[in-house]
Each structure stands twice: as structure tokens, then as C-alpha cells.
Amino acid sequence: xxxxxxxxxxxxxxxxxxxxxxxxxxxxxxxxxxxxxxxxxxxxxxxxxxxxxxxxxxxxxxxxxxxxxxxxxxxxxxxxxxxxxxxxxxxxxxxxxxxxxxxxxxxxxxxxxxxxxxxxxxxxxxxxxxxxxxxxxxxxxxxxxxxxxxxxxxxxxxxxxxxxxxxxxxxxxxxxxxxxxxxxxxxxxxxxxxxxxxxxxxxxxxxxxxxxxxxxxxxxxxxxxxxxxxxxxxxx
Amino acid sequence: xxxxxxxxxxxxxxxxxxxxxxxxxxxxxxxxxxxxxxxxxxxxxxxxxxxxxxxxxxxxxxxxxxxxxxxxxxxxxxxxxxxxxxxxxxxxxxxxxxxxxxxxxxxxxxxxxxxxxxxxxxxxxxxxxxxxxxxxxxxxxxxxxxxxxxxxxxxxxxxxxxxxxxxxxxxxxxxxxxxxxxxxxxxxxxxxxxxxxxxxxxxxxxxxxxxxxxxxxxxxxxxxxxxxxxxxxxxxxxxxxxxxxxxxxxxxxxxxxxxxxxxxxxxxxxxxxxxxxxxxxxxxxxxxxxxxxxxxxxxxxxxxxxxxxxxxxxxxxxxxxxxxxxxxxxxxxxxxxxxxxxxxxxxxxxxxxxxxxxxxxxxxxxxxxxxxxxxxxxxxxxxxxxxxxxxxxxxxxxxxxxxxxxxxxxxxxxxxxxxxxxxxxxx
Numbered sequence: 001x002x003x004x005x006x007x008x009x010x011x012x013x014x015x016x017x018x019x020x021x022x023x024x025x026x027x028x029x030x031x032x033x034x035x036x037x038x039x040x041x042x043x044x045x046x047x048x049x050x051x052x053x054x055x056x057x058x059x060x061x062x063x064x065x066x067x068x069x070x071x072x073x074x075x076x077x078x079x080x081x082x083x084x085x086x087x088x089x090x091x092x093x094x095x096x097x098x099x100x101x102x103x104x105x106x107x108x109x110x111x112x113x114x115x116x117x118x119x120x121x122x123x124x125x126x127x128x129x130x131x132x133x134x135x136x137x138x139x140x141x142x143x144x145x146x147x148x149x150x151x152x153x154x155x156x157x158x159x160x161x162x163x164x165x166x167x168x169x170x171x172x173x174x175x176x177x178x179x180x181x182x183x184x185x186x187x188x189x190x191x192x193x194x195x196x197x198x199x200x201x202x203x204x205x206x207x208x209x210x211x212x213x214x215x216x217x218x219x220x221x222x223x224x225x226x227x228x229x230x231x232x233x234x235x236x
Numbered sequence: 237x238x239x240x241x242x243x244x245x246x247x248x249x250x251x252x253x254x255x256x257x258x259x260x261x262x263x264x265x266x267x268x269x270x271x272x273x274x275x276x277x278x279x280x281x282x283x284x285x286x287x288x289x290x291x292x293x294x295x296x297x298x299x300x301x302x303x304x305x306x307x308x309x310x311x312x313x314x315x316x317x318x319x320x321x322x323x324x325x326x327x328x329x330x331x332x333x334x335x336x337x338x339x340x341x342x343x344x345x346x347x348x349x350x351x352x353x354x355x356x357x358x359x360x361x362x363x364x365x366x367x368x369x370x371x372x373x374x375x376x377x378x379x380x381x382x383x384x385x386x387x388x389x390x391x392x393x394x395x396x397x398x399x400x401x402x403x404x405x406x407x408x409x410x411x412x413x414x415x416x417x418x419x420x421x422x423x424x425x426x427x428x429x430x431x432x433x434x435x436x437x438x439x440x441x442x443x444x445x446x447x448x449x450x451x452x453x454x455x456x457x458x459x460x461x462x463x464x465x466x467x468x469x470x471x472x473x474x475x476x477x478x479x480x481x482x483x484x485x486x487x488x489x490x491x492x493x494x495x496x497x498x499x500x501x502x503x504x505x506x507x508x509x510x511x512x513x514x515x516x517x518x519x520x521x522x523x524x525x526x527x528x529x530x531x532x533x534x535x536x537x538x539x540x541x542x543x544x545x546x547x548x549x550x551x552x553x554x555x556x557x558x559x560x561x562x563x564x565x566x567x568x569x570x571x572x573x574x575x576x577x578x579x580x581x582x583x584x585x586x587x588x589x590x591x592x593x594x595x596x597x598x599x600x601x602x603x604x605x606x607x608x609x610x611x612x613x614x615x616x617x618x619x620x621x622x623x624x625x626x627x628x629x630x631x632x633x634x635x636x637x638x639x640x641x642x643x644x645x646x647x648x649x650x651x652x653x654x655x656x657x658x659x660x661x662x663x
């Protein structure tokens with residue numbers, strides 16, 4: 001039962017992932033990430049003084065602004081903002097800069113499926129570029145359930161529209177720890193599902209997604225490391 | 237901005253020095269890139285970064301203009317461009333930028349709105365331009381204007397026909413069914429901005445963000461290469477002598493011509509790349525070798541013929557300086573591209589060698605009887621002479637078919653050439 005995917009990809013094959021840091025000049029940190037044709041740009045400003053009104057001043061506050069490609073911000077975009085904020089709150093070291101606000105601005109350049117994972121990777125890249133202290137990187141994957149029960153990873157727009165159900169999963173990137181014990185941060189940071197699926201299918205998706213974490217996080221760390229930090233002064 | 241920095245910039249300008257090393261009338265480098273879809277552009281002017289997206293929709297026209305389409309511009313001063321830009325309603329500068337670009341494009345009748353009418357009084361196309369400012373390195377107006385222009389030039393709107401009962405229903409065709417159409421743009425209005433700095437009102441072109449923080453006044457002139465002034469904007473600020481304004485306009489017309497050339501080149505290269513992509517999507521059935529034995533031999537000889545014609549054509553076109561990925565056109569042998577530059581001999585030899593080797597292998601499958609002839613050729617694959625020798629062997633084998641294949645090789649190519657380059661109206 002061989003599934004025919006566009007571009008000849010297998011069910012477990014991801015699109016080429018590309019990440020680059022320091023793409024903008026004014027922002028304190030910036031990153032761009034592309035999963036195949038999907039491209040997202042992220043910029044970070046911060047930490048700035050003061051927190052928002054109802055936020056805890058003993059911790060740093062994160063603010064996410066999602067900019068869609070066309071038109072004003074809508075309900076779906078506000079949901080993405082909320083998801084990104086909670087996800088990034090988990091990976092940032094919030095106690096390092098108490099009573100500050102860090103703004104993360106996400107701009108969608110092109111959406112060809114798997115938009116949320118791409119945005120999370122772009123946000124992580126921008127945070128790394130800005131020097132915000134993080135506990136670990138986040139690795140996100142989109143698992144899709146098609147009609148015949150097969151699970152495919154990293155769908156493009158056409159596949160997303162035809163799917164039966166969809167799950168976005170975010171895992172912590174495995175940290176090389178000095179301690180001999182495995183890190184206990186092994187759980188799912190975020191899980192967002194659309195459509196109807198059985199419980200077994202869901203756990204299958206989680207299993208497939210977790211299998212993709214190691215290669216994805218290797219690619220991400222390699223891309224972030226290979227770009228040497230540039231020592232440029234702001235004055236021209 | 238500190239007082240020290242202000243004084244430094246002003247004093248340096250008195251000796252005709254700008255802090256980024258340019259002269260007072262040097263424009264920064266413009267880099268134009270395109271996105272994946274039609275109508276998306278990314279412009280970099282020094283450190284300023286602007287993206288433009290164009291979309292279209294069928295709407296009802298305005299009451300007083302029943303047979304004209306509409307063009308609307310939305311500017312997003314994204315918070316990522318500058319820490320001082322805030323979210324929420326667009327500020328004064330965003331509105332001003334939107335109005336300048338709008339005046340240059342719509343009120344100067346650069347975009348033909350009458351061609352956007354589908355059913356007079358009922359359905360017209362509404363073109364929407366979204367400009368996203370990503371990075372504020374100074375002079376946002378010029379960059380945004382170029383981004384809007386380039387996005388409009390590469391945008392394709394879906395073709396629609398009237399149908400249904402009464403011919404009143406509009407059917408929009410998807411891009412796979414009918415080729416989408418480009419917009420009609422009569423001329424290219426290009427905006428050039430000048431800043432007036434200091435008490436002597438020194439003029440600089442294309443201010444960077446530091447110069448913008450120091451300047452006393454700003455003048456934006458939108459011109460086109462026909463010598464028309466489409467718009468001038470000088471909103472307050474320091475008073476400037478009339479002769480200085482005339483000098484600025486003269487300089488602006490020179491720079492506008494430069495920028496128009498760059499825009500035209502970029503859009504043309506995008507159009508040829510787009511056409512190439514379309515050709516790759518629909519491979520020519522004649523060149524497909526895998527379709528059975530009988531077809532196989534004939535098509536292989538056609539391919540060899542086409543290779544020979546291609547080599548000759550490429551030698552003729554060596555003077556063109558257009559860069560196209562030539563390996564893509566080699567793959568589908570029949571897609572001859574008139575803009576391909578002359579390939580250097582080594583590349584051609586290597587590719588022909590690989591193709592000759594590949595085709596000779598396939599021939600071995602198809603014609604086992606002539607296997608002995610081809611083993612000899614396999615050992616010397618790196619010469620261009622291998623192709624004529626292969627042809628000779630084919631000639632020996634099938635004389636009659638060869639005559640037919642030459643005509644078949646020439647005719648479909650010409651037909652296809654006319655089909656894939658329909659709308660090249662960039663005068």
C-alpha cells in the first residue's frame with residue numbers, strides 16, 4: 001500500500017528544512033525558517049523594561065505578534081499567537097530576566113502547509129539570535145492522518161486540505177546533558193489537533209512524531225551553529 | 237539620537253561625506269527578489285526590507301465608476317521593522333506612505349483599471365496590494381513603491397468568462413484550466429526621496445535611518461521614464477529654495493531611469509523562469525523514451541536531431557548575456573529557450589556525454605541486435621563527436637524514418653515557442 005505523495009516523498013519523509021539567523025538589521029534577533037515552500041520570518045525585541053498589566057512581575061513576560069500574509073489579523077491568527085506564547089514560555093528561562101517583556105513578531109511569507117511548526121522553528125532561531133536564555137530548543141512536527149489510515153509527516157497545503165485529521169506536536173529538543181541520567185524533559189510541550197481521530201491513531205501520531213525529533217533537532221542545531229555570530233555595530 | 241551624533245552627521249555633510257560612505261547623490265543598491273506565487277515581491281534597499289503581495293477579488297464597482305476596477309493599498313508597519321512602531325491602528329507615517337504609493341500608481345493611471353471590468357456595473361476586479369515593512373533602514377517610501385510596482389508586474393489574475401443563462405454569470409477559471417493574465421501597466425512610477433539636513437539645507441538622496449532622524453525636511457518625487465512627474469510630496473519641514481527643488485527633480489529623473497531598468501530586468505528574468513517552470517511541468521511526449529520499443533527508436537533519433545539543432549542554436553546565442561539554468565532545458569530536450577546564454581564548451585560536452593551515455597544504454601534495451609555497435613561508443617563518451625557518430629549509426633539503420641523526424645523535430649518546437657511566451661508587453 002504505497003502512498004503517492006507529491007514530489008515522491010515517503011510517508012515519513014520531511015521537506016527540506018532551512019533556517020537562517022540574523023536576516024534583519026534593526027531587530028535584536030531575527031530568524032527565517034522554511035519547510036519546503038512554507039516560509040516564516042521571525043524577529044525578537046527584548047528584553048524591554050516592564051511587564052504587561054496582568055502578568056507576573058517575578059518572571060519575564062513574552063508577547064507574540066502574528067502577522068498574516070494578507071489582511072488583518074483574524075481569529076486563527078490570534079489562536080496561533082496564544083499557542084506560540086505558551087510554547088515559548090515553556091522553553092525560555094523566564095526567571096533570568098524578571099519584570100521584562102520580550103516581543104516576538106512572526107511574519108508569514110508563504111503558507112504551503114505545516115505553518116505552525118515552521119513558525120515555532122523560526123521563533124526559536126530568532127530567540128537564539130537575540131541571545132535570550134533558553135532551556136532547550138523546541139522541535140515541532142505536523143502529523144496528518146489520511147483516509148486509508150496512514151500517517152504522514154509534514155504535509156503540504158494540498159495534503160492538509162484532504163486529510164481526515166491533523167496533529168501539531170512540539171517536543172523539547174534533546175539536550176546533551178552532563179548528567180548520566182536522561183533528561184526528564186521528555187514530554188510533549190504542545191499538542192494541537194484538528195479533525196476526528198481515534199485514541200490509538202493519536203498515539204500512533206505521537207510515536208511517529210517523536211521518531212522525527214532526533215533528526216529534526218540535529219538539522220536545527222547544525223544550521224544554528226554553522227552561522228558564526230557576526231560582530232556588527234549598529235551605526236552603519 | 238544624541239546631540240553628538242547629530243552634529244557629526246551635519247558636519248560631515250558639509251564636506252560631502254555621509255556616514256555610510258556614500259556621496260550626497262548616491263542611491264543605495266536595490267535588490268529585487270520574488271516569492272513563490274505570482275504577485276509577491278521582496279525588495280531590499282540597503283538595510284531597508286519591504287515585502288509586497290498582490291491579490292485580486294471580484295467585487296461590485298463604485299456607483300460613480302461602474303466600468304472601472306479598483307486598486308487599494310494596505311501598508312503594514314510591522315513592529316519587527318523598528319522598535320518604535322507599535323501594533324494597532326496605522327500611525328501617521330504608515331498612512332502617508334500608503335497615500336504616496338497610491339497616488340503614484342492609481343491617480344497617474346499607471347495601472348489600467350478599465351481592463352479590470354468584467355460586467356459593467358456589476359462585477360469588477362479589485363486589486364489589493366499588501367505592503368509589509370520588515371526592516372526600517374531609512375527611506376521606506378522608495379522601497380515600498382518598488383515592491384508594489386514589482387508585485388503588480390508579476391501578478392497574474394485568473395481569467396474569467398461570462399456564462400450561464402443570460403450571460404450574466406461570471407465563471408472564474410482556475411490557473412490549471414486557463415493561463416492567468418497579467419495586469420496592464422502603462423508606465424512605471426518610481427519614487428525618489430531627498431532629505432534636507434542642517435541649517436544650510438544640504439540635500440541628500442535616499443536617506444538612511446540616521447539621516448532621517450536628523451533631517452529637517454523631506455521631499456519625495458514620483459517620476460517615470462517618459463519624463464512625467466506623477467506626484468511630489470513635501471509635507472512641511474524646512475523651507476527650500478526653488479532652484480534646489482528643480483535640481484532635485486533633475487537628479488530624480490536620472491535615478492528613476494536607473495531603477496526602472498533594474499525593475500524591468502528583474503521582472504523579465506522572473507517571467508522567463510516562470511515560463512521554464514511551466515515547460516517542466518508538462519514534459520513533451522515525443523522526448524519521453526520510456527514509451528515502448530517502437531516509439532522508442534524514433535523518439536531517440538528525434539532527440540539526437542534536436543541535440544544537434546540545439547548545439548547550433550546555442551552557438552548563435554552565445555552573445556546573449558542572460559543567465560538561465562541550462563541544465564533544466566537540457567533535461568526536456570525540446571524546450572528551446574531563446575534567452576539561454578552560450579554554454580561553455582566543457583559543460584556542453586559533459587552534458588552531452590551523460591546524455592549520450594544514457595541514451596546509448598536505453599538503446600541497448602530497445603534494440604538488442606545493434607548492441608555491438610554501441611559498446612565501442614560507450615568507451616569514449618567525453619567527445620562531442622560521439623553524437624554525430626551515433627547519428628551515423630542510426631542513419632545506417634533507419635534512413636526513411638530520419639527524414640520524417642527532422643520535420644517533426646522542427647515544427648512542434650516553433651508551435652510551443654509561440655504558446656509559452658504569450659504576454660510580453662513590457663515596453
